[in-house]
Amino acid sequence: MSSTQERLVIIGGDAAGMSAASQARRLRSPDELEIVAFERGRFTSYSACGIPYWVGGAVDERDDLVARTPEEHRERAIDLRMRTEVCRIDVPGRRVLARDLEGGEEYWTAYDKLVIATGARPLRPSLPGIDAPGVHGVQTLGDGQALIDTLERTEDRRTEGRRAVVVGAGYIGVEMAEAMIQRGYDVTVVNRGKEPMSTLDPDMGRLVHDAMTGLGIEMVNDTEVTKILTGDDGRVRAVATENAEYPADVVILGVGVRPETELAREAGLPLGEHGGLLTDLAMRVRGHENIWAGGDCVEVLDLMSGRERHIALGTHANKHGQVIGSNVGGSYATFPGVVGTAVSKVCDLEIARTGLREKDALAAGLRFVSVTIESTSRAGYYPGAALMTVKMLAERRTGKLLGVQIVGREGAGKRVDVAAVALTAGMTVEQMTALDLGYAPPFSPVWDPILVAARKAVAAVRADTASS
Template structure:
């Protein structure tokens, strides 16, 4: 009996989730699974790289969830150091850098994302590093061990802020250079201002509205400084934290249809809309907003794992659909926790909502309890229906994970009034009697009723 074959291109979150789920649902005798991965590792946490660099995670291998040997025990063959060179959609095959041609019955494209890189001179100089793969973390750690003392971080997204924080914690002089007016472009301006101030208070210099023009190099070809129209910032180390775009060169060359975001266009089962025997998941695939239904490209490991699982379920014979994204995310700089979910005001306006916003200040614990920290909560709601559209939180320790209850409310389509009446826990060490998220919802619902 000939087994069907599933070929997976890419061995991180989406690809290995798809492979593992397909294996759970279909026995080894029924389905052969082959994963080709161009790098030396699979199933590693890119999100943990800053904390390995910073020393909070002491060992690189702690970032690896499962090894090829562990996958092999489940009859999933992983071919490391093997690049997929081309996909022949008509023949149903993948050609690899090892010279093999792998026929497939189902194919999962999980090629991930590519770090965004500005088109400026000097970007390939020694001392300029992305934060994408385990090797990037090793390179940055080596630079620190070699005595780097001045770092410039390009970009103020999650990875950019996290790298700025850990490098500052390692004793480097850190400057963050942004093209945007504030860090965290998906925060509204007044919330971004709070983040910017907290970074300055820590001693991290933030240079805003300054697109990088050049990476200056010394006589040996190593990075010397970052230059913008407004300044020159000396550096021994430059870290790229400019975000991720979809890595779709292989898919595009094969003829898979791309969506308006530039990622592979898929339906809600993660099937390619142009070739139904092909699935795409993770950072290379296009997704959609849970709120507006509009196409999005959001590079987050949470989504990649879920999308891979959906693809693996469908391949394994179990119906599954991806339910969209809110873009819920969380990070910190020093002790300041920063979180967001749903739409910010710019996105709500672009989507055509008639929205209102309410912002409240509170404390993370009962005000009289030791260790109570300030917290700011901002809510967006639809002016007509009262439905919650988005939320942002900036505050001290204990603030950030509150975003999850707001994400749940938005996911469920609750109005501000409905959420304000929900039964959340209370004890003085954890929150005031009315948690700040409920206070914000209560204010929003009162305004709406008025």
């Protein structure tokens, strides 16, 4: 290390960590900044969001999901140490203790600047049988590979009547339900919530329920799994609930994730109520001049409620990495927060949301009107015009847009982006009715569904104001 050279240490080699590394390297040469990155797994910079599509067969190869390999990072003068886990952060001593998971040796590495990008870990309910072979999470590429190995073994054994049980009906749950349908399994989804997709209001979740049932998926809502049952071979054979047993060749867990912040907690770094690291707008850990954090291990500011949330999503992780890399590299950038946009699909059903649900708005102390409309993705007379339902929440009195949820077919999901920008800009639903959105019959009805919803919301706000 030359006297003016600084060392940046990064913990975690996926989206946030390696984006930070790449951006810092763009801004600072190896002479100025040494970059050491530790990754405990076997892969870097991959799309965890793509795992369901790899399992389902839409994506051919595991390597298709890898945006940049360890070798590619090393070519950019990043000292990347794979299969190496950081097991302690010594904040006052400005050093981390790393352990080589292959060889077993431990060593300290000093840092001038530290980036924590340890990601999230999937929740794993402590149920009897949960560790049986055939029960799989889908958080990492390694998880995906293990699941595919199980599936291929199952498919070698028999060609018909293969059964999968998915536990959980959030994004991962519904995407894995699709994947297993694509692979030809009979699929049961066991879901603790009253409806699938608890990131939507229940009335919109019901539309997802109906569509999934229509796809031949058995939906079991409002039900807790009590036990994983195993066969004589020790492998999973069924999922038990209080009232029933659901036979299963494979069980997939999609019950959510938590920030992976044990290391940070032990180091005394500040965590929020969801267990994620707390940062400032430049993604610096609060109270620590030289430590940054980003990706699935942090909490982000929800611009709609003014509160922190934990959202594990690759697009945020990449933005965090970009911001961290810019700041670490001596430039300047901020991550102002999120409005809570998410989009997903189950076969041809598209599901999207942004902003606040009814219960979020209530929890934030906001009072609102809510409207729901049906419209189509294209002019009604144009081939392929597909139905969608749009729900819109607007604040009472002010008419400020609070949230939008969309459930529909092709062309529905990404329409949520218009609402996401309108939320970011603080628009009222009245302002939204005048938005100059692209119109031509193959792309939209003459009133885009978002505009139809905004018009109805305007009327609801007016009626509410007049009556109270």
